Amino acid sequence: MSRDDDGGEEGRLVALIDMDCFYVQVFVRSQPELKGKPVAVLQYSNAIDGGSSAIAVSYEARALGVKRGMRKKEIKEISGDVVCVVMPNHRDKADLTMFRSASSEVMAILAEHATIFERASIDEAYIDITANVKKMIGLPINKEKLCRTYIAGSTAGTQQQDQLLQWSEHISGLSHHAYDYKLTLAALHVQMIRSKILSETQFTCSAGVGANKIVAKLAAGTHKPDAQTIIPPDNIAALYETINFTKIRNFGGKLGKVMQEELGINKASELVKFTQADLVSRYGDKTGNWIYHIARGRDSDPVKHRAMVKQSACSKNFPQGIKKADELKKWLTGLSEELEERLAFELSDNKRVATQFTVGMRLKSAGSTSVQMPLTTSASDHIMNCAERCLKKRGVSWTDEGDGVLADPIYMVSLCAGRFVAAPEPGGSNIYNMLKNMEIQKGGASPSEKVVSTNSSKGKERMGKENIPNNSLAGFFTPQPCSTTQIRTPPSGVASVPAASKSAVWNTLSEEDTQIMLETKNKKPATEKLFTLQTDKTKCPQCGKTVLESKLAEHLDFHVARDLQRQIESELRREDPASNRSPAIPGIKRKVPQIRQTAKKQKLVASPSSKSIASFFKKT
Numbered sequence: 001m002s003r004d005d006d007g008g009e010e011g012r013l014v015a016l017i018d019m020d021c022f023y024v025q026v027f028v029r030s031q032p033e034l035k036g037k038p039v040a041v042l043q044y045s046n047a048i049d050g051g052s053s054a055i056a057v058s059y060e061a062r063a064l065g066v067k068r069g070m071r072k073k074e075i076k077e078i079s080g081d082v083v084c085v086v087m088p089n090h091r092d093k094a095d096l097t098m099f100r101s102a103s104s105e106v107m108a109i110l111a112e113h114a115t116i117f118e119r120a121s122i123d124e125a126y127i128d129i130t131a132n133v134k135k136m137i138g139l140p141i142n143k144e145k146l147c148r149t150y151i152a153g154s155t156a157g158t159q160q161q162d163q164l165l166q167w168s169e170h171i172s173g174l175s176h177h178a179y180d181y182k183l184t185l186a187a188l189h190v191q192m193i194r195s196k197i198l199s200e201t202q203f204t205c206s207a208g209v210g211a212n213k214i215v216a217k218l219a220a221g222t223h224k225p226d227a228q229t230i231i232p233p234d235n236i237a238a239l240y241e242t243i244n245f246t247k248i249r250n251f252g253g254k255l256g257k258v259m260q261e262e263l264g265i266n267k268a269s270e271l272v273k274f275t276q277a278d279l280v281s282r283y284g285d286k287t288g289n290w291i292y293h294i295a296r297g298r299d300s301d302p303v304k305h306r307a308m309v310k311q312s313a314c315s316k317n318f319p320q321g322i323k324k325a326d327e328l329k330k331w332l333t334g335l336s337e338e339l340e341e342r343l344a345f346e347l348s349d350n351k352r353v354a355t356q357f358t359v360g361m362r363l364k365s366a367g368s369t370s371v372q373m374p375l376t377t378s379a380s381d382h383i384m385n386c387a388e389r390c391l392k393k394r395g396v397s398w399t400d401e402g403d404g405v406l407a408d409p410i411y412m413v414s415l416c417a418g419r420f421v422a423a424p425e426p427g428g429s430n431i432y433n434m435l436k437n438m439e440i441q442k443g444g445a446s447p448s449e450k451v452v453s454t455n456s457s458k459g460k461e462r463m464g465k466e467n468i469p470n471n472s473l474a475g476f477f478t479p480q481p482c483s484t485t486q487i488r489t490p491p492s493g494v495a496s497v498p499a500a501s502k503s504a505v506w507n508t509l510s511e512e513d514t515q516i517m518l519e520t521k522n523k524k525p526a527t528e529k530l531f532t533l534q535t536d537k538t539k540c541p542q543c544g545k546t547v548l549e550s551k552l553a554e555h556l557d558f559h560v561a562r563d564l565q566r567q568i569e570s571e572l573r574r575e576d577p578a579s580n581r582s583p584a585i586p587g588i589k590r591k592v593p594q595i596r597q598t599a600k601k602q603k604l605v606a607s608p609s610s611k612s613i614a615s616f617f618k619k620t
Helices: 022-030 071-078 097-112 130-134 160-173 181-201 213-220 233-240 254-263 268-273 276-283 285-294 325-350 381-394 433-441 473-478 503-506 511-523 551-576
Strands: 013-020 038-044 053-058 084-085 116-121 122-130 149-151 203-211 228-230 312-324 352-363 367-372 405-422 452-455 460-462 537-539 546-548
Touching: 013 097, 013 149, 013 181, 013 213, 022 038, 022 053, 038 071, 071 537, 097 116, 097 181, 097 228, 116 130, 130 181, 149 160, 160 181, 181 203, 203 213, 213 233, 213 460, 213 551, 268 325, 312 325, 325 352, 325 405, 352 381, 367 381, 546 551
Parallel strands: 038 084, 149 228, 203 228
Antiparallel strands: 013 122, 013 203, 038 053, 116 122, 312 405, 352 367, 352 405, 452 460, 537 546
16 A cells, blocks of 8 residues: 655655764775674773773674674684774774764765755764655666665565565556655665765665654664665554564663553554553653654654754763872863864864863762853863863862872763854954945044043043044944943953953953963963854943844844934934824824925935934945
8 A cells, every 4th residue: 555645744755874884894994904804893902801892893793793892802702703903092092083084975975965964973864855856756766776675564574575576566556646656766866875875985884764764763774784774654563563662763761761661561563552642641741742653653853954963072981980180180181182173173174163061970979960161262271171160060179189089989071062153254244344344445444443432430531533423333333341340350460461351252251261261372382273252241332232242243233224224214204394293192093194205305414523324325
């Protein structure tokens, strides 16, 4: 039975591309002599407790009984033929640079051949190919190109040829509007993508194709490696009969354990027996309804365009725990430098900067905990200081007080930067810069060069060659200083004040952050890749509203447009006597007189003593 495309969820065509043993494949590409051999990738080189554990195992090694998580000693006991390779090391921890670079190659191909591309991890991505398939409607289906395609939930047995033969007979009589026909076209498109990945990167991958991300992920895991599986909507129930419900996306964590205990189920197909009302009463309206639809293979979560990661993080686990303060400081220094390098990459390649910093840790007594704070620079020294302050908030300090032993051993530390925003461009294009440049081109100095203003108890004192009225264009754009009660002087002992102190940014930083910025600027380490991000808030000089520094220019543009409109309307009313209306009388609807559109009334007259916004736009 085939369903027609009704424009709903079943009209969507979603695929999950999953790289096969990605870490192993990257090693094999760099060391061709490993091809075809059983390979296990170890996280680090360590002879303690049987050596490091395997984080990736090739299919050849899996056939011998080697599993991920086994230590080197166990692997060698199973088979001495298994080649154990160690992850590249940098700062005494695994270096993923080579693997991130390889991942970028794959993701670029996926983004090129999909309408919507969502990166899920270093070796996985969802693609929405609904629009791509619409362009293929009417094309003949070449079964030979589907030689590595399986049909999930097929009644034709497990042999791929039998499944494909039955499926070919099924779609032969379908119209081009039938979903199963489009699903087959999607399989051809995904096969083309997989072939291109193989030819350009030498990597194989598996894929699942279905109506949503849930079923696409389930299908991708049914046949590996170097294969793809499609799942027709009518076959979802049959597929659920063969898998554990914890294999379903988002059911593998705490929610899945709770459901398994409360509902007493194991197979995904057992979820169907619970009514919607029952699930809502147990897990709440949102979660209960979501589980009800997932049990029937329905998922409304769309593929969201995300080609870049949401966060940049680095971490280190300590199986034996860290007990010495100097050892903690050493690892935090290395992690800070690593995070600085990643943020420098985000700035140069993706033109974005992080605004939030998080330190996570796992303590012996307190368990897992984390602390967040704003991130104002990517310099490793600043990151290090932020980490120290975060740890102090949780009662952890690396100061050499006493014997330098930590009161609570640490088993994991992670540094994470997130909430990325577009990096501010120097002299970015906005109304403020446009008008300022126009004034400079006319031969005058910029507004900020013409006037310097300070607040005093007696009022505003103007200094400069000319006084500019507040209602003029230059006066409007002249930066207004904060009140004297808001100005914070730099910390004592500092010889010079950085350029940033001339703006409102200096006044919004805490004294501790200010000291850190000064120390970072004066230190200037050789490896420093410093960029400053205006993440602090400041008050708009026009309305007093608190806005982000990075959004201030955009906010001022709003005032320009609003004041321009008001001034034009004001001058039109001043010239037209008909606009000087008497006060409205309650209950009486007054007829609005028509304004005669004469050349005189359209002309905007500016005061000779002031330069108005409206007159600024006139041709001279």
